[in-house]
Amino acid sequence: MIDGMARAATTTDAFNAVAEPRRREILDALAGGERPVNDLVSMLGLPQPQVSKHLRVLREVGVVDVRDHGRQRLYRLNGPALKPIHDWVSNYERLWSERFDELDLVLEDLKRKEQGDDGDE
Protein backbone atom coordinates (compact mmCIF):
# COMPACT_ATOMS: atom_id res chain seq x y z
CA MET A 1 0.00 0.00 0.00
CA ILE A 2 1.14 3.49 -0.74
CA ASP A 3 1.00 6.24 1.86
CA GLY A 4 0.20 9.23 -0.30
CA MET A 5 1.14 12.15 1.92
CA ALA A 6 4.45 10.96 3.27
CA ARG A 7 5.32 9.93 -0.24
CA ALA A 8 4.75 13.38 -1.72
CA ALA A 9 7.00 15.03 0.87
CA THR A 10 9.86 12.56 0.34
CA THR A 11 9.74 12.72 -3.43
CA THR A 12 9.79 16.52 -3.43
CA ASP A 13 12.95 16.41 -1.35
CA ALA A 14 14.45 13.83 -3.66
CA PHE A 15 14.05 16.07 -6.64
CA ASN A 16 15.39 19.08 -4.78
CA ALA A 17 18.40 17.03 -3.76
CA VAL A 18 19.32 16.47 -7.36
CA ALA A 19 18.32 19.91 -8.63
CA GLU A 20 20.91 21.77 -6.51
CA PRO A 21 23.92 22.71 -8.74
CA ARG A 22 26.64 21.83 -6.17
CA ARG A 23 25.06 18.47 -5.54
CA ARG A 24 24.97 17.88 -9.28
CA GLU A 25 28.73 18.55 -9.31
CA ILE A 26 29.21 15.96 -6.60
CA LEU A 27 27.19 13.45 -8.62
CA ASP A 28 29.30 14.25 -11.69
CA ALA A 29 32.49 13.68 -9.70
CA LEU A 30 31.19 10.38 -8.33
CA ALA A 31 30.19 9.29 -11.84
CA GLY A 32 33.94 8.71 -12.37
CA GLY A 33 34.04 6.19 -9.51
CA GLU A 34 34.03 5.73 -5.77
CA ARG A 35 35.75 8.50 -3.79
CA PRO A 36 36.50 9.56 -0.22
CA VAL A 37 35.22 12.94 0.92
CA ASN A 38 38.70 14.52 0.72
CA ASP A 39 38.83 13.87 -3.02
CA LEU A 40 35.50 15.60 -3.45
CA VAL A 41 36.68 18.56 -1.36
CA SER A 42 39.68 19.11 -3.62
CA MET A 43 37.75 18.43 -6.83
CA LEU A 44 34.97 20.86 -6.01
CA GLY A 45 37.00 23.43 -4.10
CA LEU A 46 34.40 23.57 -1.36
CA PRO A 47 34.95 23.41 2.41
CA GLN A 48 34.57 19.92 3.82
CA PRO A 49 31.55 20.63 6.06
CA GLN A 50 29.65 21.84 3.02
CA VAL A 51 30.57 18.77 0.96
CA SER A 52 29.58 16.51 3.87
CA LYS A 53 26.25 18.29 4.17
CA HIS A 54 25.51 17.80 0.47
CA LEU A 55 26.56 14.15 0.69
CA ARG A 56 24.19 13.62 3.59
CA VAL A 57 21.27 14.99 1.55
CA LEU A 58 22.23 12.84 -1.44
CA ARG A 59 22.44 9.73 0.75
CA GLU A 60 19.06 10.44 2.32
CA VAL A 61 17.37 10.29 -1.08
CA GLY A 62 19.34 7.21 -2.14
CA VAL A 63 21.34 8.58 -5.06
CA VAL A 64 24.64 8.18 -3.20
CA ASP A 65 25.80 5.17 -1.15
CA VAL A 66 28.62 5.00 1.36
CA ARG A 67 30.79 2.17 2.69
CA ASP A 68 33.62 1.93 5.20
CA HIS A 69 37.01 1.01 3.80
CA GLY A 70 39.66 0.87 6.50
CA ARG A 71 39.72 4.33 8.07
CA GLN A 72 38.06 5.90 5.06
CA ARG A 73 34.44 6.22 4.08
CA LEU A 74 33.96 5.83 0.35
CA TYR A 75 31.06 7.43 -1.47
CA ARG A 76 29.65 6.18 -4.71
CA LEU A 77 26.87 7.00 -7.12
CA ASN A 78 23.78 4.86 -7.12
CA GLY A 79 23.06 5.27 -10.83
CA PRO A 80 19.70 3.46 -11.06
CA ALA A 81 18.21 5.86 -8.50
CA LEU A 82 19.06 8.80 -10.74
CA LYS A 83 17.79 7.34 -13.97
CA PRO A 84 14.13 8.37 -13.72
CA ILE A 85 15.04 12.02 -13.21
CA HIS A 86 17.64 11.84 -15.92
CA ASP A 87 15.06 10.34 -18.27
CA TRP A 88 12.53 12.99 -17.38
CA VAL A 89 14.79 15.85 -18.42
CA SER A 90 16.43 13.98 -21.29
CA ASN A 91 13.12 13.40 -23.08
CA TYR A 92 12.69 17.14 -23.21
CA GLU A 93 16.36 17.52 -24.16
CA ARG A 94 15.83 15.10 -27.01
CA LEU A 95 12.97 17.20 -28.38
CA TRP A 96 15.22 20.25 -28.51
CA SER A 97 18.17 18.27 -29.87
CA GLU A 98 16.05 17.05 -32.76
CA ARG A 99 14.66 20.54 -33.31
CA PHE A 100 18.16 22.01 -33.43
CA ASP A 101 19.44 19.27 -35.74
CA GLU A 102 16.82 20.49 -38.21
CA LEU A 103 17.89 24.08 -37.56
CA ASP A 104 21.46 23.05 -38.48
CA LEU A 105 20.18 22.10 -41.94
CA VAL A 106 18.45 25.46 -42.36
CA LEU A 107 21.64 27.25 -41.30
CA GLU A 108 23.72 25.26 -43.81
CA ASP A 109 21.32 26.46 -46.50
CA LEU A 110 21.55 30.08 -45.36
CA LYS A 111 25.34 29.95 -45.25
CA ARG A 112 25.49 28.48 -48.74
CA LYS A 113 23.18 31.19 -50.09
CA GLU A 114 25.23 33.91 -48.42
CA GLN A 115 28.44 32.58 -49.93
CA GLY A 116 26.67 32.32 -53.29
CA ASP A 117 25.95 36.06 -53.11
CA ASP A 118 29.68 36.75 -52.80
CA GLY A 119 30.24 35.20 -56.20
CA ASP A 120 29.50 31.58 -56.96
CA GLU A 121 31.66 29.59 -59.33
Next chain:
Amino acid sequence: MTVTSNTRARVTLPTDDQILITREFEAPTHLVFKAYTTPELVRRWWHANRGEMTLCEIDLRVGGQWRYVMSACSGPEVGFHGVYREIVPGERIVSTEVYEGAPDAEAIDTVTFTATGERTTLTILVQHASRENRDAHINSGMELGLQDALDLLEQTANSLR
Protein backbone atom coordinates in the same frame (compact mmCIF):
# COMPACT_ATOMS: atom_id res chain seq x y z
CA MET B 1 31.36 5.87 -27.60
CA THR B 2 31.32 7.46 -31.04
CA VAL B 3 30.90 11.18 -31.15
CA THR B 4 28.65 12.23 -34.02
CA SER B 5 28.69 15.60 -35.70
CA ASN B 6 25.41 16.45 -34.01
CA THR B 7 25.76 18.61 -30.94
CA ARG B 8 23.21 17.85 -28.30
CA ALA B 9 21.01 20.50 -26.79
CA ARG B 10 21.76 20.84 -23.12
CA VAL B 11 18.81 21.27 -20.79
CA THR B 12 19.31 22.28 -17.18
CA LEU B 13 16.99 23.40 -14.40
CA PRO B 14 18.88 26.32 -12.81
CA THR B 15 16.14 27.04 -10.25
CA ASP B 16 12.81 25.49 -9.31
CA ASP B 17 10.89 27.59 -11.81
CA GLN B 18 13.31 27.80 -14.75
CA ILE B 19 14.39 25.75 -17.75
CA LEU B 20 17.60 26.59 -19.57
CA ILE B 21 18.25 25.22 -23.06
CA THR B 22 21.71 25.72 -24.61
CA ARG B 23 23.15 24.75 -27.98
CA GLU B 24 26.06 25.88 -30.14
CA PHE B 25 25.69 26.32 -33.91
CA GLU B 26 28.24 26.39 -36.74
CA ALA B 27 26.89 29.67 -38.11
CA PRO B 28 27.22 33.40 -37.42
CA THR B 29 24.68 35.07 -35.11
CA HIS B 30 22.86 36.98 -37.83
CA LEU B 31 21.96 33.74 -39.59
CA VAL B 32 20.86 31.95 -36.41
CA PHE B 33 18.74 34.99 -35.55
CA LYS B 34 17.26 34.96 -39.04
CA ALA B 35 16.45 31.24 -38.88
CA TYR B 36 14.89 31.76 -35.47
CA THR B 37 12.64 34.68 -36.44
CA THR B 38 11.59 34.11 -40.07
CA PRO B 39 8.32 32.14 -40.36
CA GLU B 40 9.26 30.25 -43.56
CA LEU B 41 12.51 29.17 -41.89
CA VAL B 42 11.02 28.34 -38.48
CA ARG B 43 8.55 26.06 -40.26
CA ARG B 44 11.50 24.01 -41.46
CA TRP B 45 12.99 23.15 -38.06
CA TRP B 46 10.60 23.75 -35.17
CA HIS B 47 8.59 20.54 -35.88
CA ALA B 48 11.56 18.41 -34.69
CA ASN B 49 10.31 15.66 -37.04
CA ARG B 50 7.34 15.02 -34.77
CA GLY B 51 4.70 16.41 -37.06
CA GLU B 52 4.02 19.38 -39.26
CA MET B 53 3.78 23.05 -38.39
CA THR B 54 0.36 24.12 -39.56
CA LEU B 55 0.76 27.74 -38.49
CA CYS B 56 3.73 30.00 -37.84
CA GLU B 57 3.10 33.68 -37.26
CA ILE B 58 5.84 36.07 -36.15
CA ASP B 59 5.19 39.79 -35.77
CA LEU B 60 8.71 40.70 -34.72
CA ARG B 61 8.29 44.01 -32.90
CA VAL B 62 7.77 44.93 -29.26
CA GLY B 63 4.10 44.27 -28.52
CA GLY B 64 3.82 42.05 -31.61
CA GLN B 65 2.47 38.51 -31.31
CA TRP B 66 3.82 35.13 -32.28
CA ARG B 67 1.89 31.88 -32.62
CA TYR B 68 3.09 28.39 -33.51
CA VAL B 69 0.74 25.48 -34.12
CA MET B 70 1.88 21.96 -34.74
CA SER B 71 -0.06 18.96 -35.89
CA ALA B 72 1.74 16.11 -34.18
CA CYS B 73 2.12 12.68 -35.76
CA SER B 74 0.63 11.18 -32.61
CA GLY B 75 -2.00 13.18 -30.78
CA PRO B 76 -3.91 16.41 -31.34
CA GLU B 77 -2.80 19.82 -32.58
CA VAL B 78 -0.78 21.82 -30.08
CA GLY B 79 -0.48 25.60 -30.09
CA PHE B 80 1.83 28.09 -28.44
CA HIS B 81 1.67 31.87 -28.53
CA GLY B 82 3.05 34.97 -26.88
CA VAL B 83 3.93 38.64 -27.16
CA TYR B 84 7.36 40.13 -27.83
CA ARG B 85 8.62 42.34 -25.02
CA GLU B 86 12.15 43.13 -26.11
CA ILE B 87 14.01 42.64 -29.39
CA VAL B 88 17.70 43.31 -29.99
CA PRO B 89 18.36 42.06 -33.54
CA GLY B 90 21.07 39.39 -33.63
CA GLU B 91 21.40 39.39 -29.83
CA ARG B 92 18.33 38.93 -27.72
CA ILE B 93 14.57 38.34 -27.75
CA VAL B 94 12.31 38.45 -24.70
CA SER B 95 8.74 37.26 -25.09
CA THR B 96 5.90 35.68 -23.21
CA GLU B 97 4.97 32.06 -23.98
CA VAL B 98 1.68 30.30 -23.37
CA TYR B 99 1.03 26.66 -24.14
CA GLU B 100 -2.57 26.72 -25.29
CA GLY B 101 -3.28 23.46 -23.47
CA ALA B 102 -2.58 25.24 -20.16
CA PRO B 103 -3.47 28.89 -20.84
CA ASP B 104 -2.94 30.07 -17.24
CA ALA B 105 0.71 29.06 -17.15
CA GLU B 106 2.40 31.96 -18.90
CA ALA B 107 6.19 31.85 -19.03
CA ILE B 108 8.77 34.48 -19.98
CA ASP B 109 11.30 33.31 -22.58
CA THR B 110 14.66 35.06 -22.91
CA VAL B 111 16.55 33.96 -26.01
CA THR B 112 20.17 35.07 -26.46
CA PHE B 113 22.49 34.72 -29.45
CA THR B 114 26.16 34.96 -28.49
CA ALA B 115 28.98 34.97 -31.06
CA THR B 116 32.14 32.92 -30.53
CA GLY B 117 34.13 33.46 -33.70
CA GLU B 118 32.03 32.10 -36.54
CA ARG B 119 29.93 30.06 -34.13
CA THR B 120 26.85 31.05 -32.18
CA THR B 121 25.70 29.94 -28.77
CA LEU B 122 21.95 30.02 -28.45
CA THR B 123 20.36 30.00 -25.00
CA ILE B 124 16.66 29.90 -24.18
CA LEU B 125 15.79 30.65 -20.58
CA VAL B 126 12.17 29.79 -19.76
CA GLN B 127 11.03 31.49 -16.57
CA HIS B 128 7.81 30.08 -15.15
CA ALA B 129 5.72 31.57 -12.37
CA SER B 130 5.94 28.39 -10.31
CA ARG B 131 7.61 25.03 -10.13
CA GLU B 132 4.30 23.31 -10.92
CA ASN B 133 4.05 25.23 -14.18
CA ARG B 134 7.67 24.52 -15.02
CA ASP B 135 7.25 20.80 -14.40
CA ALA B 136 4.02 20.69 -16.41
CA HIS B 137 5.86 22.38 -19.28
CA ILE B 138 8.55 19.68 -19.33
CA ASN B 139 5.93 16.97 -18.86
CA SER B 140 3.84 18.09 -21.79
CA GLY B 141 3.85 15.49 -24.50
CA MET B 142 6.12 13.07 -22.69
CA GLU B 143 5.40 9.46 -21.91
CA LEU B 144 6.78 9.62 -18.40
CA GLY B 145 5.69 12.55 -16.25
CA LEU B 146 7.73 13.96 -13.40
CA GLN B 147 5.53 12.37 -10.76
CA ASP B 148 6.05 8.95 -12.36
CA ALA B 149 9.77 9.61 -12.42
CA LEU B 150 9.77 10.62 -8.75
CA ASP B 151 7.72 7.59 -7.79
CA LEU B 152 10.26 5.35 -9.51
CA LEU B 153 13.08 7.23 -7.81
CA GLU B 154 11.51 6.74 -4.43
CA GLN B 155 10.90 3.05 -5.05
CA THR B 156 14.54 2.62 -5.99
CA ALA B 157 15.73 4.61 -3.00
CA ASN B 158 13.51 2.58 -0.66
CA SER B 159 14.76 -0.68 -2.07
CA LEU B 160 18.25 0.25 -0.86
CA ARG B 161 17.27 0.60 2.79
